[in-house]
Amino acid sequence: MRALLPSRRAAAIALLSLGVLLIAAAGAFYAYTAFLARGLGDLAVTGPEVTLPTATPPAAGSAAYALYPGSVTPYRAWADPRGTLDLGHEPLLDGFTSVSALGQPSLHGADGRADRIIIPAIGVDARVEELGIRDLGDSRAYETPRHTVGHIPGTPNPGSHGNGWYFGHLESPVQGEGNVFSRLPQAAELLREGDDVFVVVQSGAAQYLYQATETDLVHEDSLSLYQAGDARVTLVTCQPRGRYDHRLLVTAKLVGYRDAAPAAPG
Numbered sequence: 001m002r003a004l005l006p007s008r009r010a011a012a013i014a015l016l017s018l019g020v021l022l023i024a025a026a027g028a029f030y031a032y033t034a035f036l037a038r039g040l041g042d043l044a045v046t047g048p049e050v051t052l053p054t055a056t057p058p059a060a061g062s063a064a065y066a067l068y069p070g071s072v073t074p075y076r077a078w079a080d081p082r083g084t085l086d087l088g089h090e091p092l093l094d095g096f097t098s099v100s101a102l103g104q105p106s107l108h109g110a111d112g113r114a115d116r117i118i119i120p121a122i123g124v125d126a127r128v129e130e131l132g133i134r135d136l137g138d139s140r141a142y143e144t145p146r147h148t149v150g151h152i153p154g155t156p157n158p159g160s161h162g163n164g165w166y167f168g169h170l171e172s173p174v175q176g177e178g179n180v181f182s183r184l185p186q187a188a189e190l191l192r193e194g195d196d197v198f199v200v201v202q203s204g205a206a207q208y209l210y211q212a213t214e215t216d217l218v219h220e221d222s223l224s225l226y227q228a229g230d231a232r233v234t235l236v237t238c239q240p241r242g243r244y245d246h247r248l249l250v251t252a253k254l255v256g257y258r259d260a261a262p263a264a265p266g
Contacts, residue, residue, distance in 0.1 A: 040240060043217045043248055047191035096209050096256035099231070112203035114158050117149050117166065121190055121197045122183040128166065128201070145169065147178035149235075152225065158201040158208040159257060163228040170237045170244070181237035187250050188215040199252045201233060207260045210252035223247045230254070 114128040131142045131150040142152060149168040156162035168181035187197050197212035210233055217239060231254035238244040 040217055040246060042192070043185060043188045043215055043239065045188045045191045046214045047197070047212055095258040095260070096207075097258060098256055099254055112157060112206065114151050114164070114166070114201050114203050116202040118200040118202070119184075119187070119197065120200075121195065122186045124181070124183060126168070126180045131167070142167075144175075144177060145180070147180065149180055155225065156231070158203045158233075159206070159231065159254065161231050163226065164201075164233045165225055165236065166233060167236045170239065170248075171241065181235070184235060184237045184250060185239065185248060187212055188248070191215060197250075197252070199233060199235070199250075202260070205259050207258050208254060209256035209258070211255045212250055212252040214251050216249045216251070218247050218249065220245050220247055 113130060116126070117128050118125045127148045128151055129145065129148045130153050131145060133153075134143050142150070144150070145168060149166050152165040152167065156164040158164065168184070169178050170182055170184070171179040190197050191212060191214070199210040199212065201208045201210065220238075223236075233252050233254075235250040235252070237248050239246045239248045
């Protein structure tokens with residue numbers, strides 16, 4: 001029996017050391033997640049009033065045709081505009097007809113589902129799929145999108161009156177479902193700095209132009225899908241990294257429409 005005492009003592013020391021390590025790891029994780037959560041309040045931003053694009057191009061000689069188009073260049077790039085304008089492609093608003101000029105907020109949206117979403121300001125270009133519903137036995141829930149943006153079925157299609165809801169992962173380190181909305185938090189920063197953030201939602205050959213008006217942050221338990229009296233979309237992703245217990249909401253209102261040849265996202 002006496003010969004077993006040293007081994008028991010060693011086992012007790014090992015268990016005590018393991019307990020200390022687990023406590024230290026838990027404390028470090030708590031501190032890390034608290035660090036990640038700093039500045040969450042900065043993600044709630046009210047942007048500028050929506051400015052509808054005109055139905056006809058401005059007259060020759062106006063500011064829009066200036067040699068140095070500062071009005072369409074983010075002001076933070078004024079000091080070094082090279083590389084900020086892609087002269088090989090038409091500007092984002094070219095070819096869009098103002099919704100106000102059409103006199104109606106809903107065009108072809110009731111006929112087609114979204115298949116692509118583009119947010120040029122933050123480099124998002126992704127496929128959109130309808131989310132299915134999973135049976136959890138005593139409850140039901142929407143499935144999570146895998147490497148795509150997921151549209152909540154039953155909420156309006158592109159261009160339709162009401163609020164269309166679109167979900168995407170900030171990151172998915174465990175299940176590996178992608179990070180299609182990893183840059184979505186940048187929309188809040190851009191709105192705070194006074195930059196315009198446009199969202200293009202495509203359905204077949206139809207493209208609908210939305211302009212972001214605000215961002216908000218809510219706890220996951222407080223998130224509810226709400227409707228609206230105008231035509232808009234709400235984009236949703238998790239926050240903050242490492243905790244994922246809040247939801248970032250980016251709201252954008254319909255401002256324009258155009259026909260465009262469908263193209264697969266790059």
